[in-house]
Amino acid sequence: MRKVTRALVPLAAAAVPFALMAAPAHADSGWQLQATLNPLNHSSGSGMATVTGTGNQAHVTVHWSGLAAKFNGAAYPHVQHIHIAGQGQCPTAAADKNGDGVISTTEGGPAYGGIGTTLSVKGDTSPKAATDIKIAPGGGSTSYSRDITLSNDTLNSLKAGTAVVVVHGLDPATLSKKAQNEKSDLVPSLPLAATSPALCGVLSAMPSGGVATGTGSTAGVEDLGLLAAGGGLAALGGGLLVARRRQTVKA
Amino acid sequence: MSRLVMSGRRGAVTVLALAALVAGVVLVVVAVRAQRSAAQPPRSVGGIDTASSPRSPSGASSSSPSAPPSPTPSVEPADKAHEPLGASKPVRIRIPAVGVDSKVNPLGLAEDGTLAVPQPGPHLNQAAWFDESPTPGQPGPSIIEGHVDSESGPSVFLELGNVRPGNKIYVTRKDGIEVVFTVNAVRDYKKSSFPTRVVYGGNLEVPQLRLITCSDFDASIHHHVGNEVVFSHLTAVRRHPHHH
Numbered sequence: 174m175r176k177v178t179r180a181l182v183p184l185a186a187a188a189v190p191f192a193l194m195a196a197p198a199h200a201d202s203g204w205q206l207q208a209t210l211n212p213l214n215h216s217s218g219s220g221m222a223t224v225t226g227t228g229n230q231a232h233v234t235v236h237w238s239g240l241a242a243k244f245n246g247a248a249y250p251h252v253q254h255i256h257i258a259g260q261g262q263c264p265t266a267a268a269d270k271n272g273d274g275v276i277s278t279t280e281g282g283p284a285y286g287g288i289g290t291t292l293s294v295k296g297d298t299s300p301k302a303a304t305d306i307k308i309a310p311g312g313g314s315t316s317y318s319r320d321i322t323l324s325n326d327t328l329n330s331l332k333a334g335t336a337v338v339v340v341h342g343l344d345p346a347t348l349s350k351k352a353q354n355e356k357s358d359l360v361p362s363l364p365l366a367a368t369s370p371a372l373c374g375v376l377s378a379m380p381s382g383g384v385a386t387g388t389g390s391t392a393g394v395e396d397l398g399l400l401a402a403g404g405g406l407a408a409l410g411g412g413l414l415v416a417r418r419r420q421t422v423k424a
Numbered sequence: 425m426s427r428l429v430m431s432g433r434r435g436a437v438t439v440l441a442l443a444a445l446v447a448g449v450v451l452v453v454v455a456v457r458a459q460r461s462a463a464q465p466p467r468s469v470g471g472i473d474t475a476s477s478p479r480s481p482s483g484a485s486s487s488s489p490s491a492p493p494s495p496t497p498s499v500e501p502a503d504k505a506h507e508p509l510g511a512s513k514p515v516r517i518r519i520p521a522v523g524v525d526s527k528v529n530p531l532g533l534a535e536d537g538t539l540a541v542p543q544p545g546p547h548l549n550q551a552a553w554f555d556e557s558p559t560p561g562q563p564g565p566s567i568i569e570g571h572v573d574s575e576s577g578p579s580v581f582l583e584l585g586n587v588r589p590g591n592k593i594y595v596t597r598k599d600g601i602e603v604v605f606t607v608n609a610v611r612d613y614k615k616s617s618f619p620t621r622v623v624y625g626g627n628l629e630v631p632q633l634r635l636i637t638c639s640d641f642d643a644s645i646h647h648h649v650g651n652e653v654v655f656s657h658l659t660a661v662r663r664h665p666h667h668h
Contacts, residue, residue, distance in 0.1 A: 209556065212510065220564075221563050234625070236563050381536075381537040382615065383614075384539045385648075386638040391462050400456070403451025404451075405448065413441035
């Protein structure tokens with residue numbers, strides 16, 4: 174949590190433009206978060222999300238692939254959200270309270286919280302659009318990029334480290350027989366698979382600034398003693414030879 | 425009369441002087457040859473952007489109206505991008521072109537929000553994977569860092585500055601799969617203007633590996649003032665790798 178707060182510190186600095194002008198610490202100002210999206214519920218997908226911005230203005234990019242591609246012959250709609258105000262975690266199998274082998278969106282709630290922002294492709298980005306499959310990305314993979322004005326609730330969770338990106342929509346074939354026949358806990362007209370979480374990733378701060386991966390121990394001259402001894406011997410020998418030669422010439 | 429004695433003594437001294445000279449020169453040569461300096465990376469070679477994956481696993485198209493249908497590649501990568509894998513942590517990294525062969529340990533952020541670096545101990549001179557970045561082979565930029573040098577001298581990425589576009593990076597994952605990345609760009613950034621979003625973000629579609637180490641030692645302040653970043657993208661996956 175603390176590290177995310179730190180990532181948002183530049184946000185406070187943005188309120189002091191003179192300070193920024195005096196010391197532009199990094200090429201990027203504002204805040205930068207990232208999440209690696211890993212599969213839930215035996216889905217086979219994988220993805221990554223970044224949320225970067227200044228104040229409430231966020232640029233969100235999400236890429237994922239390997240999810241169910243078709244639903245009733247059309248592109249499978251995968252609703253995706255920034256969940257907020259939970260434990261800031263992705264649920265484990267222990268969250269499957271009814272033992273049907275599927276962590277439903279409701280069962281995952283304590284871990285990742287409620288919906289703060291809907292990552293729709295157009296229109297409404299509020300929690301009201303959470304299950305609007307008409308504005309959800311569709312198909313087995315997506316590359317999503319959108320500028321969104323975040324609510325204060327979402328921004329607060331981003332600061333607190335409790336914002337979680339969740340992508341929904343499972344391939345029904347991967348579910349148990351029991352789960353295949355269940356209705357969605359969110360939209361009863363849809364099967365459970367349609368709304369259950371498929372990918373999840375906690376948003377955390379990108380590392381700030383450069384990396385301290387060196388001490389300079391190889392930057393100077395090593396083995397100084399050896400160099401000095403060798404140089405001294407060579408100088409002594411050379412000096413003696415020259416001296417001898419002079420004596421010989423004089424003689 | 426004394427000339428014989430003189431010449432005898434003179435000869436002995438000459439031999440000794442010659443011996444000292446030769447021994448001295450040999451020592452200097454040995455010491456100079458033992459010098460190992462960090463390889464200095466070029467400021468900028470190759471294009472950072474990689475073309476999007478040619479093979480979408482499900483064949484579905486991008487669905488966001490605000491996103492371009494496919495990221496425009498500024499430079500065609502040397503090899504075509506390979507489709508992403510699921511998660512599995514990296515355990516070993518090899519870069520034959522510059523003699524790197526190291527275990528990989530996970531590392532997170534430091535207290536100050538920067539990327540933590542390997543600390544003195546058994547992991548000091550081994551590579552480290554940033555544990556909040558994708559695992560190598562997952563979509564997006566996986567981050568592996570290493571020291572260029574440490575208190576104990578040369579470290580795992582001493583020669584990283586000699587990596588060039590086209591070089592291969594081999595990473596073995598915990599699941600036994602070896603993922604092969606092809607270098608497409610090398611950049612040398614000033615730490616004071618490190619482009620966080622470029623290095624840790626960017627194209628999230630193509631599985632990428634980015635290597636970070638220190639560069640540009642400034643003797644006047646006794647610090648490295650730069651960071652070298654090697655940009656590479658997944659080009660091959662070996663499920664049953666054979667090592668020589």
